[in-house]
Structure formats: C-alpha cells, structure tokens
Amino acid sequence: MTGKADKQRDAEAEVQSFKEKLGPFVVAAETTRMAMVFSDAKQAGNPIIFANDSFLSLTGYSRQEVLGRSFNFLMAHGADTDALALIEAELSGHSDKGSEILYRRKDGSEFWAAIFVSPVRDENGNVVQYFASFVDLTKHKDEQAQSRMLIDELNHRVKNTLATVQSIVWQALRTTSDRDVIRNSIESRLFALSRAHDLLTRENWESASLFDMVNDALEPFGVSDGRAERIVIRGENVRFPPQAALSLGVAFNELATNAVKYGAFSNETGSILIEWKIDRTGDGDRLILHWQEKDGPPVTLPSRTGFGSQVIERGLAHELQGTVRLDYRSAGLVCTMDIPAPGTASNG
C-alpha cells in the first residue's frame, strides 16, 4: 500500500464523516442534477474524493475511475495554458462568474462546461477541500452557433436584396431621364420583388407554388378593373425553392407589365392563358410553361431587346438553368419556358 492510497482513504473517510454529520445536505449533493465533485486541496493535483451521480453521467466515467484522479484530468486540452490559468483563478477564488472549459468524456467526445469552484476551509481558515460544480454548456453552445448561422444567413440575404434593388434602380436610370418613367419602373419592379418575398414568407421560406406565384404577379394588373376573367391559369401543383420563386416573381411581373403596355391587356378584348405541364418522357422531368396572349392589338417585333425581355430570356433562363423564349406571334405574344422540373413538386 502506498502513502497516496492511504491519503486517498483518509480523504474519503472525511467525506464519509461529513455524510454522517450533515445527512440531508449530502443527500442533496448526491442526487442533484448539477454535476459536482469535491477534491482534496491538501494533495498535489487536487485529487477527486467525491463525485455525484450527475457528474458521472455527464462525463461517462464510473465512480472508481474518477476517485483519486487529478481534478484536471477531464480537460480536453490539458496543456492549454489559458484554460489552466482559468482553473487556477477559480481555485484561488479570484473568479466570481465561473469559467468555460472544454472537457472530454470517457468516450472521447468533447463538451463545454462552466465550472464554479468554492474552497472548503477548516476552523483555521486553511483550504482543505475544493467543491466544484459543472454546468453542461453543450445546448447553450449549440444555440449560440445556430443564432450565428441564422444571422449570417440573414446578412447574406439582405445584401443580395440590396444588390437586387441596386440593379432595379440602375436599370431604370439607364434608359431614360424621364422622372415619371424612372419612378414607375423602380416602383413596379420593387413591388414585384416585395410581393414575391411576401409569398415566400407566408410559406416560411420553404417553397412557393407556381400557381400562387403567377396569381400574385398578375393580381395588381388583373383584378382591379374586371380583368379577372381575362386570365386563365392552369397546371398541376408545382413548387419552387425560394431563389427560383423570387426570379419567377420578377419575370412574371415583366410579362404582365408588357401585356398592359403593349399586349393583351392594353385593349378591351385581349386575354392571357398561362398553363404548364410536366414532361416525364425524357431523362429528367421538364416543366414546360406557356404564357399565351391573344386578342390584343396587332403584335409588332420590338426594334431592340428591351430590359424586360433580357430579364425573361436571359436572366430567368440562367437562374432556372433551362431555356426561355419570347415569340412575337401575330396572334399574340407567346413565352415558352422549358426548365428542369423543381425537386419540391409535391406530387414528384
């Protein structure tokens, strides 16, 4: 038997006598869900002389594996001087708010814990033991990381929205100096973007249905003066992810704006049919959508590619990784989209 084992037994005997004297308090320490240890301050390395059940389940060790081990044996990075300094400060009573230390369980997994240390003194004021409690910070750290991720994601989206607004303003200023035209152009596109955001927000930013997107985009142009019966929207239930939904909202706004200015909504008789289907015959499902105008005024080919048609034929095609074509047929404008069917189709 070594001297150390004798000292260990003496220390454990002291704890045992505490138990006998202090009864209910000891039961509290043993059964509380707060992980706790007592260590022997009179021996080098602060060996643990008492560990409650919560401490054992937090760390994965058995009582025999813990008793007699140095206080710091749990540390994940035992040579970390910053962490050691924190523990020193705790032991010497120079820390009032606990310290965060990275610890390692028996199975090798790591966890952050806040450690609070109080000295236990004898009648002469000498420190004979240390009493330490541990608060598992795992959940807290996870929540912090989650918050940081959400904030980063939010920043990313806001910056993209600002850049999109910049594009809208920039474009409006390029083609004309007429202030009313500039204002209308900015307002129309900004509000289309805003409506698309609203639709996604209603769906918790998971996805949006194609039907809702078309409906929402046309709503400011159709309902107010009885145009509702001049719009027909037909197609199976298809859902798009957020970024695609925003782009489609902008594109449908361009089509609708064009229809009001020059196309099927610029006279009393024109109407628009928007229909789509999923073509499952090839390898990979394709979504084929037609925006078909008829009975509007005679269609003339535009002399140069306006921004609106660039948005539709290039911007949207790029975003959805498919092809989008504008056909200025004499019977009415036809826009055809041929894109990969989105994976979030509810009947996919």
Added chain:
Amino acid sequence: MLILLMIEAMLADLGFESVTAAASVDQAVAVVQGQVFDAAILDVNLRGSNSRPVADALALRGVPFFFSTGNHGEHVMDGYDDRAVLRKPFKQDGLGAILTSLLR
C-alpha cells in the same frame, strides 16, 4: 438574377464584351474547364453551396479571379486569403478597379 444582368451591363460598360455566367457550382466548374477566360468573379456562395470547387478549378487553370460576397468578415475562403474581395452591393468603380489590377 437581376444582379447578374446589372453586372453584365457594368462589365460591358467597362469594355468586357464576352461574359459567361454560371448559376451553380457544377455549372461553373464545367464552364471553367470548357473555355479559356481572362478573369472571373466568384460569388463565395452559389445556390447555397460554398464555391470552393470553382475557386480550385480557376486556380488550377491560372485564371485571375476575385470573390464577391455579402459577408463582412476578413476571411472569405480557406486557402484563398490572398485574393481580392468585393463586397455586395458594390460600386461600378470598385468593379472596374479590381478588374484593372487583376489584368495588369
């Protein structure tokens, strides 16, 4: 996608006529491998994925490039801390300045 159209128009104003755009990491890598480019602007995040594979493809082929990002931090992508970064939203002058220094 309006941002892309604006960038293309800015580039055209700066004299860059031939611009190819890619919306996803896979598409971008294919484009980089299929053609010779004078320069590239790489958004750090493409359709939710980190664009590191595109950076690697560009570096492999010796194409000068810089990053665009909405984030504010110093560190943009592991191993590419020496590349210029343009923060979104950005000014046309800033775009011009970075491209000029890249192609000097």
